[in-house]
Amino acid sequence: MSSSRRVTIKDIARISGYSKTSVSFAFNEPGRISVKAREAIMKAAEELGYIPDPLARNFSLQRHHTIGILLPHLINSALRNPFITQVIQGVGSVCQKYGYTLTLIPPLNESVSDAVRAAAVDGLITLGMEAEMKVVQIIQQRKIPYVTIDGSPSADMPSINIKDRFAARDIMRKVLEAGHRRIAVISLMESEEFMGLHDSVTDFRMSGYSDALAEYGLCFDASCVTIIPAACTMEGGRSAVGQFMQLEERPTALVCMSDIIAIGMQQELQALGIQIPADVSLVGFDNIIESALVTPSLTTVDQPGGEKGRQAAELIFQLIRGDDIPQTHIIVPYRIIERESLGSVHTAAIG
């Protein structure tokens, strides 16, 4: 049917007897050429199965027609967290609306920076980026619009966040109100690129937990709080249980910075015959769909992942269009969802 060499605009020009200019117009601004020319060109295109090469077109137009999401982790573990998937959904739906595709960008040979160097995208949405990171410098060097979700807001870095500190304080209050005084905080294991930086979402939440503890005259130290870092997956939660079980004075409440971790812990605890919330209480963060599905259902803080993604994407498109941006630091609402996994302390004691 068609030859093995790809057919280009030049072929269509030759066959149809018109110029490359006209061929281009036939596809992009049909109104600018005569009906006769258009028909001859389209006929030739049809016969040869010509489709304008998107890469050449994009290059010529100096655009990519795709937005990138920079994944801080292996793509595999990132997508295993339904919250991330929600964010991607939100970004994706806006991309779709504007006729763009969505590119998932994992680290390139272990390096997020290399990934950014090579990223063929019109805009970049990052997860948990902080202004001091070297990656940010590279993004800026490449002069491509970017927005960070769950990063630390800073002057030249547009951001989408919830008030993590308040949200964390509020959920910890619920835990304290229920009478718990020995608590394990399951925090987010940070990837290397984040190490040693401050103002991460993890830090904000820690501060919030601490605020609530302070309200009860407690302080954030080994006497009442144990910190167990976990990878942000169900497996991360499962293995955190091991560390929890080894604690001599076992906490009566597990406060997780992520629902998927909380659910992993719940599964593992239940496998060990430990009752929730009778033996130990459990609260999460995110309110992923699964948190309502699980038994007991999870008390958690609801934050709108899809909304975060959507807002970030809309912001990126505004930046791409060069619109005046009314607000570059967007705060999205959260709320506490009380369900079954948090019990009162009087019932919380493990043999």
Next chain:
Amino acid sequence: MSSSRRVTIKDIARISGYSKTSVSFAFNEPGRISVKAREAIMKAAEELGYIPDPLARNFSLQRHHTIGILLPHLINSALRNPFITQVIQGVGSVCQKYGYTLTLIPPLNESVSDAVRAAAVDGLITLGMEAEMKVVQIIQQRKIPYVTIDGSPSADMPSINIKDRFAARDIMRKVLEAGHRRIAVISLMESEEFMGLHDSVTDFRMSGYSDALAEYGLCFDASCVTIIPAACTMEGGRSAVGQFMQLEERPTALVCMSDIIAIGMQQELQALGIQIPADVSLVGFDNIIESALVTPSLTTVDQPGGEKGRQAAELIFQLIRGDDIPQTHIIVPYRIIERESLGSVHTAAIG
């Protein structure tokens, strides 16, 4: 720091005093130029914050360094099905391994064909594609390697499948073994592009269900089987319950072609006070993580979404490299997972 115009290879050549060729070598084949040249060039690049433009580089190299997944639905509903997410994970992990990104391609102004025309990718993984679809023709016209997951295998279309017909037969057998004789099959609502085509996964599964019924001397008609099509989301499952409830002779078992649909139905049924499996049995398809989390846990057929994605991606990369392909129709194993949602019929009767 840097001017507003983007800095190109030409600038670095000018500033460093070397040619564009040498600059290019400095970045891509440092061994081919002198240390002196390399240092001068890198210094200039450093000063101006030069990063080679990926778009130009890709265009010159005639590649994109990204693989596309063609989404048959709105990106939003596609990602709401954890099974699809699993497939994406699998594809993504292989892309990552080869230093590629992964592009999610939703329909472009409602058209999957237009999306393919504009897709800037080196290879395309499609979901549920059939050889007769117009989209396939366009992919072939563009001469880009492609593989279909859950499509119908055909000569010139490499594919990854499970034996859907057998899998469906096996799960239906379990249902029949449990004594059920009035059954509702919740099938997949097909998107328009699929309408009127045969050999879809839906068809294969229907045949499998039918095979099992035949073994029991039953036939696939209104006397014992009701077919309710549902969108492949939790909401799809929820609304399918409405149709189920209206049936006068209510089925004792719900056989779903997708776990996410089954879970949606389960939630809705439970909200209505209907007990599973006491009042009605429920089985699914896919074995997504959530199916084990839910109460009662879901009896279903396990199929490895991640593995499907991985295999499809590996195949695409083989095609891109021009390797000899040993096998273009890959069959991946499935198995029946018996859990709690399927009960024996003697207990299945609703007031």
Next chain:
DNA sequence: CTGAAAGCGCTTACAG
């Protein structure tokens, strides 16, 4: 309405 030509920013075969 139509077309020749420059341009997008790289890579690379070739010659020196």
Next chain:
DNA sequence: CTGAAAGCGCTTACAG
């Protein structure tokens, strides 16, 4: 080791 030049396949300002 180094560089001039062609080429990747489009778009588009400009002239006719």
